[in-house]
Amino acid sequence: MALELKKRQKKETILACALDLFSKKGYLETPVRDLIDATGFGTSTFYRYFDDKEAVLKALLRDFFNIIMERVKEYYLTEEDLRVRFVETKRVVLEVFIEHRDCAALYARMSGVSDGIDACLKEFDDRYLAQVCDNIRYGIERGIFRDVTPEPVAHAILGFVKYAVYRWVVLKQITARGMITMAVKFHEYLGEGIFTKGQRGK
Amino acid sequence: MALELKKRQKKETILACALDLFSKKGYLETPVRDLIDATGFGTSTFYRYFDDKEAVLKALLRDFFNIIMERVKEYYLTEEDLRVRFVETKRVVLEVFIEHRDCAALYARMSGVSDGIDACLKEFDDRYLAQVCDNIRYGIERGIFRDVTPEPVAHAILGFVKYAVYRWVVLKQITARGMITMAVKFHEYLGEGIFTKGQRGK
Numbered sequence A, B: 001m002a003l004e005l006k007k008r009q010k011k012e013t014i015l016a017c018a019l020d021l022f023s024k025k026g027y028l029e030t031p032v033r034d035l036i037d038a039t040g041f042g043t044s045t046f047y048r049y050f051d052d053k054e055a056v057l058k059a060l061l062r063d064f065f066n067i068i069m070e071r072v073k074e075y076y077l078t079e080e081d082l083r084v085r086f087v088e089t090k091r092v093v094l095e096v097f098i099e100h101r102d103c104a105a106l107y108a109r110m111s112g113v114s115d116g117i118d119a120c121l122k123e124f125d126d127r128y129l130a131q132v133c134d135n136i137r138y139g140i141e142r143g144i145f146r147d148v149t150p151e152p153v154a155h156a157i158l159g160f161v162k163y164a165v166y167r168w169v170v171l172k173q174i175t176a177r178g179m180i181t182m183a184v185k186f187h188e189y190l191g192e193g194i195f196t197k198g199q200r201g202k
Helices: A002-025 A032-039 A043-051 A054-080 A084-098 A101-109 A115-141 A150-170 A176-194 B003-027 B032-039 B044-047 B053-078 B081-100 B101-109 B115-141 B152-171 B176-194
Strands: none
Touching: A002 A032, A002 A043, A002 A054, A002 A101, A032 A043, A032 A054, A043 A176, A054 A101, A084 A101, A084 A115, A084 A150, A084 A176, A101 A150, A115 A150, A115 B003, A150 A176, A150 B152, A150 B176, A176 B152, A176 B176, B003 B032, B003 B044, B003 B053, B003 B101, B032 B044, B032 B053, B053 B081, B053 B101, B053 B115, B081 B101, B081 B115, B081 B152, B081 B176, B101 B152, B115 B152, B152 B176
């Protein structure tokens, strides 16, 4: 048990060092050698936990994505109104990006870099798209949403989030608060278009 | 004059070779040496036209962006209905991406790679955002759009386009036609939310 703990700590150390280096120097500009040196462990220790640099990046992204999905799940427990959820979930998601700025930067920068990384990002994107689609379908059944096709809506929402995070963390063109304000406004407008009429103008 | 023409042809040859190489091998994986060799020109000829590989990429992207903006301008001459324009402009834009698949791939892959490339992409993005905002403001003045804040809408539209192109050309998760169908649907829904009431349900 103590051994398990020690192993987990080593893995966590590698991940923390990697996040720090990738943020400061860039993922592409960080040789795996620098990463290993930064951990203070030997080369063989590193390779006991990870196949290569890309595997470290993927582990970082996966942990981050799990936090996002977890946080959304928690939020759903506190809010049952589907119309409110539709708008406010994105605030919850963007708050996680803001709290984990370094991970957000990796998410925003790494897309298109390699097939392996794209596949990893796609895993999260597909989970997120599926969740939004499920919610819309549920809302349609309950008469909250009009009979819309969920996929274009889910796609638009994720596209919005991706570009917002990129403008915030890479371009530094918008502030964290500005990003959230914009997300809420957009979802209100889109909500007007897809909620059933009862809600319109409210 | 003949000299001017020859110079332009050389530049065009370099751009064509670069687009071909970047598409086949990837931008990051193409050393500038390979690019120069592919053109058949000497090193000094290459550097007469471009400072480095990034300058070539930027020139390719700028030409592509100019085609997009030009095509949208042409479309506006043929369609005056602001509601139709709101939905159909995105079809026009995506058609240009489809016709220039290699440029679309550069656009979708290169974001986040370097500050210089991001600045180049941002030039286009900002022009596009400004154009969408102008159209919405114009539509508000004419009573076609509700009194919405244009920025979140413009941001959402560009975010939609970026993620659509990425899923089509990088992930190959959706087809070109699927991408357009999705764009039209999304804009219909969003239009429902931001057009003035007269149009609702039409």
